[in-house]
Structure formats: C-alpha cells, structure tokens
Amino acid sequence: MTGALADQVAVITGSSRGIGKAAALVLAGEGAKVVVNYASSSGAADEVVKQIEANGGEAIALQADVSKADQVDTLIKATMDEFGRIDILVNNAGITRDTLLLRMKPEDWQAVIDLNLTGVFLCTRAVSKIMLKQRSGRIINISSVAGLMGNPGQANYSAAKAGVIGFTKTVAKELAPRGITANVVAPGFIATDMTGDLKNTEEILKYIPLGRYGQPEEVAGLIRYLAADPSAAYITGQVMNVDGGMVMH
Ligand code: NAP
Numbered sequence: 001m002t003g004a005l006a007d008q009v010a011v012i013t014g015s016s017r018g019i020g021k022a023a024a025l026v027l028a029g030e031g032a033k034v035v036v037n038y039a040s041s042s043g044a045a046d047e048v049v050k051q052i053e054a055n056g057g058e059a060i061a062l063q064a065d066v067s068k069a070d071q072v073d074t075l076i077k078a079t080m081d082e083f084g085r086i087d088i089l090v091n092n093a094g095i096t097r098d099t100l101l102l103r104m105k106p107e108d109w110q111a112v113i114d115l116n117l118t119g120v121f122l123c124t125r126a127v128s129k130i131m132l133k134q135r136s137g138r139i140i141n142i143s144s145v146a147g148l149m150g151n152p153g154q155a156n157y158s159a160a161k162a163g164v165i166g167f168t169k170t171v172a173k174e175l176a177p178r179g180i181t182a183n184v185v186a187p188g189f190i191a192t193d194m195t196g197d198l199k200n201t202e203e204i205l206k207y208i209p210l211g212r213y214g215q216p217e218e219v220a221g222l223i224r225y226l227a228a229d230p231s232a233a234y235i236t237g238q239v240m241n242v243d244g245g246m247v248m249h
Helices: 018-029 043-054 067-085 106-136 153-176 201-205 216-228 232-235
Strands: 009-012 033-038 056-062 088-091 138-140 180-186 239-242
Touching: 009 018, 009 067, 018 033, 018 043, 018 056, 018 067, 018 088, 018 216, 033 043, 033 067, 043 056, 043 180, 067 106, 088 106, 088 216, 106 138, 106 153, 106 180, 138 153, 138 216, 153 180, 180 216, 216 232
Parallel strands: 009 033, 009 088, 033 056, 088 138, 138 180, 180 239
Antiparallel strands: none
16 A cells, blocks of 8 residues: 555554544554454454455454463464554554542552553564664553543543653653654543543543543644654653643643
8 A cells, every 4th residue: 555654554452442543544544454463352353444444454452461471472472473664653552440549449550551651562562572673663652631630530541641751751762762762642632442431531531621522633743743754753751632732731
C-alpha cells in the first residue's frame, strides 16, 4: 500500500476498540502494516483487521495481556516473525478501576498500575531494542488529563498516567541519539466504552470549554501526525492534549 507509512509497521496496544481502534485504522490508511493487539475481544480485533483489509491495508490481530512481561515478549516476537520490523509503537491499552481513595483496594491500585504504567514500560523496552538497531522509530504513549490535573476517584489511574509522562520524557532523552522520538498524547473525555458508564455527564461538560466529548478519531488524528508526518521527526518528549480545552498549558 502507498502512503506516508508504506513498508512501516505499527504495534498498537489495545486496538480492538475505542481510541486504539481509531489509531489502527488511521495508521493503516497511511500504509502501515498494523498489529491489532487486544486482551480478550478477539471478535472485535478480527473486525478491525477485516476493516483494514477491506480498505486495501494489511493487519494482524495478536492477543496479549501487555501488563505481563512474557506476553509482551511473545507479542513483539510474533510481530517480528510476521513483519520483520517495528517503526511505530502506540502504548494505548488502559483500564480504569475508579473509586475514592479511602475505598480503593490494593488490587484496584495494582491492576491499573500494572497495565497503564508497567505495560507501557514493558512494551517500550521490548520495542526500543528493535528501534535502536533500526536507528529510527516513533513511540506514542497515551496518558490522560487525569495524569496532569488529578481527578477524584482516580488516584490509581492519575498516578499511572502521570507516571507515563515522566517515563516518556526519560525515554525521549535516552533514545534521541538514535533518531527515535517518544511523545505523550493526553486525551480528555473521549466517547468510548471507557467513558460510556459515566453518570455525571452534565457535570463533566461544565469543565470542557468546547462543550462536548471528543471522538476517538480526533485523538487518532494527533497520533497519525506524530507517527507519520515527516515534520514530527523534530518533536520529542512532549505532552499534547486532545481535550476540548480542559487543560490549557
Ligand atoms: P477502551 O475503549 O476501554 O479500550 C481499551 C482497549 O485496551 C481495548 O482494546 C482492550 O482490549 C485493551 N486492553 C485492556 N486490557 C488490556 C491488557 N491487559 N492488555 C492488552 N490490551 C488491553 O479504552 P479507550 O477509551 O479507547 O482508551 C484508550 C486509552 O486512552 C487508554 O490508555 C485510556 O486510559 C486512555 N484515555 C481514554 C480516555 C477516554 O475518555 N476514553 C481519556 C483519557 C485517556 P479488549 O477489547 O480485548 O478488552
């Protein structure tokens, strides 16, 4: 397939649904061969692959719990066996276990840290070995406005998402000498399954200057820019929000 990402390979964690799915479709549209990673939704992941193939692109679905080191290693090995290189990593997989601090169980804390922070470390470490040899690569880590401003009920989530920001800045400095960039995309409230159960929509909208939830495609647009645009080669270690104006730096 032709496009800015022809012959390039993108691994997108958690791309069976939501923001990851939108990113998979947009990067495939730029010509990338895409790995659609998922935890349990094999049917949904297969649908994403079918949609990409129907548009003339190439993709495979690979199951892996990216909070587990051995499964991450298997995921990256399977990607290399299939496609032989990795040019783009989007660390997107994430969960919430929301509850107020006093009610938060250690397992609620640990599950969110394990996937949303340790998962980012495990995937980045595994892929960076390959990118260092290739002397190129773009890493895009999905954080959240919760990691910048805090959010009641999300002590675990905001700690993990703030951790992703510090982690990415360090990775950006370590990998820059080989031309590899690492940036953070921080969404606000985006209409996906993750936000589908929120009851206090009216209250939330008061804090969004643009007065609405964002769409997954609006986050994917920034991911596309950071992954595919030649001029993004000089952007690294940055945090960019897609949040309708919730947090203004
Ligand atoms: P979502 O619709 O709930 O989708 C989550 C994705 O992560 C699914 O593909 C899911 O796979 C995958 N996943 C879950 N656990 C996994 C694991 N252990 N290993 C691998 N994949 C796993 O979420 P989303 O709203 O698109 O969010 C995507 C990212 O954006 C997350 O990091 C989230 O924290 C962040 N974010 C979202 C919002 C928002 O408002 N939606 C705002 C700020 C930041 P299965 O389908 O197999 O479960």
